[in-house]
Amino acid sequence: MNARDEILRRIAAALGDRRPTPPVPRAYRRATGEPGDVDLFADRVRDYGARVRVVSADAIAAAVATALHDRNARDVVAAPGIPAGWAPTADRSTVDTQRLGAVDGVITACRVAIAATGTIVLDHDAPDQGVRALTLLPDYHLVVVRRDRIVADVPDAVAALAGVRTQTWISGPSATSDIELERVEGVHGPRTLEVIVAR
Numbered sequence: 001m002n003a004r005d006e007i008l009r010r011i012a013a014a015l016g017d018r019r020p021t022p023p024v025p026r027a028y029r030r031a032t033g034e035p036g037d038v039d040l041f042a043d044r045v046r047d048y049g050a051r052v053r054v055v056s057a058d059a060i061a062a063a064v065a066t067a068l069h070d071r072n073a074r075d076v077v078a079a080p081g082i083p084a085g086w087a088p089t090a091d092r093s094t095v096d097t098q099r100l101g102a103v104d105g106v107i108t109a110c111r112v113a114i115a116a117t118g119t120i121v122l123d124h125d126a127p128d129q130g131v132r133a134l135t136l137l138p139d140y141h142l143v144v145v146r147r148d149r150i151v152a153d154v155p156d157a158v159a160a161l162a163g164v165r166t167q168t169w170i171s172g173p174s175a176t177s178d179i180e181l182e183r184v185e186g187v188h189g190p191r192t193l194e195v196i197v198a199r
Helices: 003-015 038-047 057-071 097-102 132-136 154-160
Strands: 051-055 076-078 105-109 112-114 119-123 140-146 167-170 175-177 183-185 192-198
Touching: 038 051, 038 192, 051 057, 057 105, 057 140, 057 192, 097 132, 105 132, 112 154, 119 154, 132 167
Parallel strands: 051 192, 076 105, 105 140, 140 192
Antiparallel strands: 112 119, 119 167, 175 183
């Protein structure tokens, strides 16, 4: 008997009187496949301190222009897949991190938005959401959420994100709390999050 056979014999002996594994209860909430409520999503995002504009699908470009005007954002970077009509003058080629830190803001879409939690999930392999640095470095992030991207709850989002490798989950502007629970904004990403929800 060689060493390999001896190791396998010991493993088999150790497992020989092992009792069967008890079944794992799987009664937790599952994906429903139902669409998310637009108004509930908008309310949840507002609760986080984000600015929200709910518009019709054909008013996205006008809402983006108004948001950028109100913010006085002129030097803006958009993810490469953002339609040209939404922000005609936005730079769609910049991935230089020094430049991203100096621009007035960034525009992206999202992969999934969760109505129950007001969470926005970005897929950084998608052209309309861009690389991760795009949404972490600028101080102002404008996200366009289309109706068909809003799901009801977290299990629906997890199901919709199957196969998506690089994700960022956003629940409001960047913020954390110090040891005395004082809220500090802008530590890990944009301090201002603005969301345009297209019905």
